[in-house]
Amino acid sequence: MTAASPIPTHPRLGIRMAYRLQRLLRPNAGYRRLSAGIEAAGPARRLFTGGERAVKGTLFGCRMCGQCALPVTGYVCPMGCPKELRNGPCGGVGSDGSCEVYPELRCVWVEAYERAASQGRAADLRLLHRPADNRRWGQSSWLNYWQGRDDDLWHSVSPGGTTPPVTPPRKS
Numbered sequence: 001m002t003a004a005s006p007i008p009t010h011p012r013l014g015i016r017m018a019y020r021l022q023r024l025l026r027p028n029a030g031y032r033r034l035s036a037g038i039e040a041a042g043p044a045r046r047l048f049t050g051g052e053r054a055v056k057g058t059l060f061g062c063r064m065c066g067q068c069a070l071p072v073t074g075y076v077c078p079m080g081c082p083k084e085l086r087n088g089p090c091g092g093v094g095s096d097g098s099c100e101v102y103p104e105l106r107c108v109w110v111e112a113y114e115r116a117a118s119q120g121r122a123a124d125l126r127l128l129h130r131p132a133d134n135r136r137w138g139q140s141s142w143l144n145y146w147q148g149r150d151d152d153l154w155h156s157v158s159p160g161g162t163t164p165p166v167t168p169p170r171k172s
């Protein structure tokens with residue numbers, strides 16, 4: 001499956017609502033059982049993954065990388081960065097916050113910072129993301145999240161290096 005080309009996308013979901021949904025969808029035993037049941041049935045899995053693709057594609061320009069970073073990027077998809085940078089902007093950001101590749105659009109990382117900071121979550125942007133695992137493209141990130149496969153997606157950074165994985169903030 002080929003993902004759509006990366007292009008910066010302005011989220012259609014307000015940041016307050018996104019963080020509310022994040023709390024509602026936090027993993028628990030119920031979601032774990034539900035996601036295990038969906039994964040066990042091929043058609044249900046395909047249907048669920050298709051639904052996620054439609055919803056998140058519309059709201060966030062999701063490209064289905066299968067390892068969602070939205071909870072710590074102010075719900076701005078970093079895979080919309082034309083360079084697919086998951087750890088902050090490149091050096092080409094315009095002084096007005098514009099993307100180097102698409103100057104008519106805003107850099108996803110500038111927008112991520114603004115949205116997270118507006119809710120007191122600017123510290124999220126300091127987390128260090130692991131490189132994307134390309135084997136997971138096309139998978140449902142919600143199922144991966146509820147099954148605990150996203151637990152080491154990002155680390156906090158300490159002066160002496162990295163610390164063990166932090167508990168992921170909750171997703172929408």
Ligand code: SF4
Nearest residue numbers: 062063065068069077
């Ligand atoms: S699953 Fe990946 S591509 Fe989709 S919104 Fe999350 S980070 Fe972006």
